[in-house]
Amino acid sequence: xxxxxxxxxxxxxxxxxxxxxxxxxxxxxxxxxxxxxxxxxxxxxxxxxxxxxxxxxxxxxxxxxxxxxxxxxxxxxxxxxxxxxxxxxxxxxxxxxxxxxxxxxxxxxxxxxxxxxxxxxxxxxxxxxxxxxxxxxxxxxxxxxxxxxxxxxxxxxxxxxxxxxxxxxxxxxxxxxxxxxxxxxxxxxxxxxxxxxxxxxxxxxxxxxxxxxxxxxxxxxxxxxxxxxxxxxxxxxxxxxxxxxxxxxxxxxxxxxxxxxxxxxxxxxxxxxxxxxxxxxxxxxxxxxxxxxxxxxxxxxxxxxxxxxxxxxxxxxxxxxxxxxxxxxxxxxxxxxxxxxxxxxxxxxxxxxxxxxxxxxxxxxxxxxxxxxxxxxxxxxxxxxxxxxxxxxxxxxxxxxxxxxxxxxxxxxxxxxxxxxxxxxxxxxxxxxxxxxxxxxxxxxxxxxxxxxxxxxxxxxxxxxxxxxxxxxxxxxxxxxxxxxxxxxxxxxxxxxxxxxxxxxxxxxxxxxxxxxxxxxxxxxxxxxxxxxxxxxxxxxxxxxxxxxxxxxxxxxxxxxxxxxxxxxxxxxxxxxxxxxx
Amino acid sequence: xxxxxxxxxxxxxxxxxxxxxxxxxxxxxxxxxxxxxxxxxxxxxxxxxxxxxxxxxxxxxxxxxxxxxxxxxxxxxxxxxxxxxxxxxxxxxxxxxxxxxxxxxxxxxxxxxxxxxxxxxxxxxxxxxxxxxxxxxxxxxxxxxxxxxxxxxxxxxxxxxxxxxxxxxxxxxxxxxxxxxxxxxxxxxxxxxxxxxxxxxxxxxxxxxxxxxxxxxxxxxxxxxxxxxxxxxxxxxxxxxxxxxxxxxxxxxxxxxxxxxxxxxxxxxxxxxxxxxxxxxxxxxxxxxxxxxxxxxxxxxxxxxxxxxxxxxxxxxxxxxxxxxxxxxxxxxxxxxxxxxxxxx
Numbered sequence: 001x002x003x004x005x006x007x008x009x010x011x012x013x014x015x016x017x018x019x020x021x022x023x024x025x026x027x028x029x030x031x032x033x034x035x036x037x038x039x040x041x042x043x044x045x046x047x048x049x050x051x052x053x054x055x056x057x058x059x060x061x062x063x064x065x066x067x068x069x070x071x072x073x074x075x076x077x078x079x080x081x082x083x084x085x086x087x088x089x090x091x092x093x094x095x096x097x098x099x100x101x102x103x104x105x106x107x108x109x110x111x112x113x114x115x116x117x118x119x120x121x122x123x124x125x126x127x128x129x130x131x132x133x134x135x136x137x138x139x140x141x142x143x144x145x146x147x148x149x150x151x152x153x154x155x156x157x158x159x160x161x162x163x164x165x166x167x168x169x170x171x172x173x174x175x176x177x178x179x180x181x182x183x184x185x186x187x188x189x190x191x192x193x194x195x196x197x198x199x200x201x202x203x204x205x206x207x208x209x210x211x212x213x214x215x216x217x218x219x220x221x222x223x224x225x226x227x228x229x230x231x232x233x234x235x236x237x238x239x240x241x242x243x244x245x246x247x248x249x250x251x252x253x254x255x256x257x258x259x260x261x262x263x264x265x266x267x268x269x270x271x272x273x274x275x276x277x278x279x280x281x282x283x284x285x286x287x288x289x290x291x292x293x294x295x296x297x298x299x300x301x302x303x304x305x306x307x308x309x310x311x312x313x314x315x316x317x318x319x320x321x322x323x324x325x326x327x328x329x330x331x332x333x334x335x336x337x338x339x340x341x342x343x344x345x346x347x348x349x350x351x352x353x354x355x356x357x358x359x360x361x362x363x364x365x366x367x368x369x370x371x372x373x374x375x376x377x378x379x380x381x382x383x384x385x386x387x388x389x390x391x392x393x394x395x396x397x398x399x400x401x402x403x404x405x406x407x408x409x410x411x412x413x414x415x416x417x418x419x420x421x422x423x424x425x426x427x428x429x430x431x432x433x434x435x436x437x438x439x440x441x442x443x444x445x446x447x448x449x450x451x452x453x454x455x456x457x458x459x460x461x462x463x464x465x466x467x468x469x470x471x472x473x474x475x476x477x478x479x480x481x482x483x484x485x486x487x488x489x490x491x492x493x494x495x496x497x498x499x500x501x502x503x504x505x506x507x508x509x510x511x512x513x514x515x516x517x518x519x520x521x522x523x524x525x526x527x528x529x530x531x532x533x534x535x536x537x538x539x540x541x542x543x544x545x546x547x548x549x550x551x552x553x554x555x556x557x558x559x560x561x562x563x564x565x566x567x568x569x570x571x572x573x574x575x576x577x578x579x580x581x582x
Numbered sequence: 583x584x585x586x587x588x589x590x591x592x593x594x595x596x597x598x599x600x601x602x603x604x605x606x607x608x609x610x611x612x613x614x615x616x617x618x619x620x621x622x623x624x625x626x627x628x629x630x631x632x633x634x635x636x637x638x639x640x641x642x643x644x645x646x647x648x649x650x651x652x653x654x655x656x657x658x659x660x661x662x663x664x665x666x667x668x669x670x671x672x673x674x675x676x677x678x679x680x681x682x683x684x685x686x687x688x689x690x691x692x693x694x695x696x697x698x699x700x701x702x703x704x705x706x707x708x709x710x711x712x713x714x715x716x717x718x719x720x721x722x723x724x725x726x727x728x729x730x731x732x733x734x735x736x737x738x739x740x741x742x743x744x745x746x747x748x749x750x751x752x753x754x755x756x757x758x759x760x761x762x763x764x765x766x767x768x769x770x771x772x773x774x775x776x777x778x779x780x781x782x783x784x785x786x787x788x789x790x791x792x793x794x795x796x797x798x799x800x801x802x803x804x805x806x807x808x809x810x811x812x813x814x815x816x817x818x819x820x821x822x823x824x825x826x827x828x829x830x831x832x833x834x835x836x837x838x839x840x841x842x843x844x845x846x847x848x849x850x851x852x853x854x855x856x857x858x859x860x861x862x863x864x865x866x867x868x869x870x871x872x873x874x875x876x877x878x879x880x881x882x883x884x885x886x887x888x889x890x891x892x893x894x895x896x897x898x899x900x901x902x903x904x905x906x907x908x909x910x911x912x913x914x915x916x917x918x919x920x921x922x923x924x925x926x927x
Contacts, residue, residue: 073916074918074921078694102724139805140804140805141804141805160788160789231728242788242789243788243789243790253756255791256651257650257753257755257756257792258650258654258657258755258756259651259654259657261658261659265794295602313693332668337823338802338803338822338823339803340803340804340822341724341804341823341824353627354623354624354627355623355624356623356646393707526645528616528643528645529643542648542791542792542793542796543623543793543795543796543799544793544796544797544798544799544800545790545797545799546803
């Protein structure tokens with residue numbers, strides 16, 4: 001701060017001129033943010049929609065494709081299947097997540113940090129790994145099905161189909177539910193409980209009249225987030241879905257299996273409708289939220305209660321055991337020579353040389369891609385959030401930008417990937433008889449498009465994290481700097497960025513981890529020159545090489561854990577509260 | 583600490599330059615030969631090593647995928663083809679590409695040695711075969727025994743109700759093995775009986791897979807006792823130590839030729855022709871012959887262990903023209919009947 005004060009007088013420009021110039025820079029930058037969101041979100045989606053109204057040769061056919069879709073029960077049955085598995089997943093994940101979050105926030109059980117960390121494990125893995133682990137646990141030759149290779153009586157849960165999909169999606173959605181609900185449960189006022197208690201309300205009554213209403217919005221958010229995750233994921237269903245078709249695997253089958261892009265576009269639009277509805281409803285509901293925490297609020301400090309604590313500790317230990325068991329099984333399976341016949345351990349499956357998918361080249365490409373996504377994504381997201389949050393001009397444009405920035409939350413990765421193929425591979429567009437060549441075509445099949453798709457795919461959560469962090473910063477900084485004639489970008493670099501460092505690092509890690517693990521968007525965009533680890537997992541699974549696919553997933557998890565540890569070191573000593581979406 | 587403004591601008595500038603460099607470095611195409619192939623992943627490295635030994639200067643870039651996907655990819659890129667040559671991909675698929683006018687006929691060196699059945703009939707052929715691959719059932723002997731199932735000897739045995747939910751088969755829309763099997767069944771049984779057979783077979787199928795090798799790998803892992811796949815895969819899985827044997831259906835195996843062709847482009851690289859010459863040369867034919875008994879011409883290798891003594895007799899009569907002409911219709915019918923089995927098991 002002292003530097004700023006000393007430096008400010010060195011500026012040669014007259015004050016008014018500086019402010020004037022600054023205003024224009026700001027306007028330009030906000031305009032750029034809007035343009036960026038337009039190019040990377042709106043135009044590709046528009047291209048996808050228009051593609052779904054054309055035939056394979058590119059002639060306009062109106063809704064013919066949709067009519068065909070709904071007339072083909074084989075295709076349209078998937079809608080019901082998708083809804084079925086995602087609703088069930090949501091109920092289970094939110095239920096389990098609520099109990100877990102409750103234990104972490106409202107009881108005095110020991111080892112909360114450990115339990116919380118462990119619950120986040122599934123975020124580090126590609127969802128394909130959830131499916132693969134299930135095969136090793138409950139497939140026909142799984143540990144449980146064979147009763148640990150015949151040592152105890154086995155049982156068959158008929159994994160392939162809805163059962164497998166639901167288990168893996170619950171695992172996938174669980175950490176998100178825990179995070180959202182923990183934050184909601186943390187934000188409460190102890191006085192409400194005291195009042196309830198002194199009015200003689202029973203514990204159960206207090207639970208339903210105080211606890212549940214208090215976390216209403218968090219609960220609704222958790223429901224929508226889990227629903228969207230389960231509805232749009234395709235990694236796990238691809239592995240354990242068997243012949244149970246759902247929308248996301250249909251898109252994959254149509255586009256990758258049969259290169260029927262038009263039908264892929266139609267299914268994508270069908271997939272998009274419920275997610276957009278969920279997104280809009282959630283937005284409307286969240287708007288009604290009023291601050292529960294007032295200045296006079298008293299944080300609720302849970303009191304030890306023997307029975308309650310024991311029950312919740314048992315529950316958390318049980319869930320933790322499941323998660324540990326789950327991933328240990330896949331680690332073990334990746335080291336076994338021939339499951340289930342030759343159980344000697346070694347690194348056979350970590351040699352990807354005679355496998356499809358790209359092997360270690362793919363792995364290092366993924367690391368590069370995740371690194372670029374983290375670097376560029378963080379810079380873009382944080383700068384955009386800053387401009388939108390901390391500017392006072394161009395209100396309308398900023399509001400539009402804000403909406404565009406949270407819109408990607410409603411976009412499934414598969415939809416992003418497919419719309420990017422259509423948009424960036426288009427030769428150009430004829431508008432009013434004029435042919436406009438595509439200026440962005442050069443990005444197709446490059447690292448650039450992969451990084452861009454990741455930035456967009458994970459934009460909203462990062463953006464919200466940045467906005468939350470920025471909101472905690474006093475507006476005074478801007479006002480003081482401005483009155484002293486310090487350009488805003490100086491304030492940004494010297495004050496805002498350093499103060500928000502924990503949030504910035506968190507955004508970077510979020511981008512890195514997700515870019516490593518994601519399959520859905522990049523599976524349409526990678527090229528033969530640029531194989532990726534997560535796509536290699538999908539391809540090896542397709543070819544039936546499930547053990548190497550498992551091994552590659554383990555490498556992805558390890559890379560992510562390493563990134564997470566570096567993040568831990570980097571933020572050491574900085575108190576860092578998790579934010580929504582983590 | 584001179585000026586943060588300048589630093590900021592130069593920092594932004596370097597980010598921009600960096601991102602541009604990143605894009606450029608990944609778009610810049612080096613002069614290389616782009617080869618599309620549906621050969622198996624574990625075959626390719628050995629073959630390419632041989633190529634590199636003989637032609638050190640040429641940089642080969644391989645795009646490998648299942649037959650159906652390579653075909654669809656080629657057709658999708660019709661207007662702006664990327665591949666220079668196609669290597670080891672189903673002849674029926676290459677015929678489709680030829681119909682689409684994408685193939686530049688070329689007579690590679692040594693063409694005269696190639697069996698007439700394994701090349702396009704034109705004097706300058708559109709496609710030239712390298713080897714035949716055929717249907718084989720991968721049977722997991724341990725699982726078969728523990729489930730008390732009879733060893734299948736022919737197609738009809740697989741419709742035995744005892745096999746309900748015990749079979750895996752490739753989806754013919756994406757897998758070449760799937761297509762040649764379906765095509766052989768329809769040709770040898772006649773369409774009506776063939777579809778009736780497939781209807782009955784469908785009742786026993788636990789899952790249809792995306793690739794032709796996966797059923798065999800599933801069998802090798804014990805996930806299903808029997809996978810309808812192709813012979814090579816069964817032998818390779820056995821080599822890896824999995825308890826599988828390959829059964830050749832008594833009434834004959836469906837088969838297709840893995841063939842090569844030159845893609846019509848504005849500039850055809852000389853290395854493309856060189857590659858096609860090499861792909862049917864004697865040295866590589868010996869390599870093919872190690873694991874595939876039926877090659878474009880006699881490779882001089884003994885019939886690989888486990889194949890019938892006279893492998894050519896194992897192949898059913900196959901009318902490639904019929905298969906290529908009816909491919910779209912067969913696949914549409916197949917998808918209508920079986921592709922989307924929407925009810926949970």
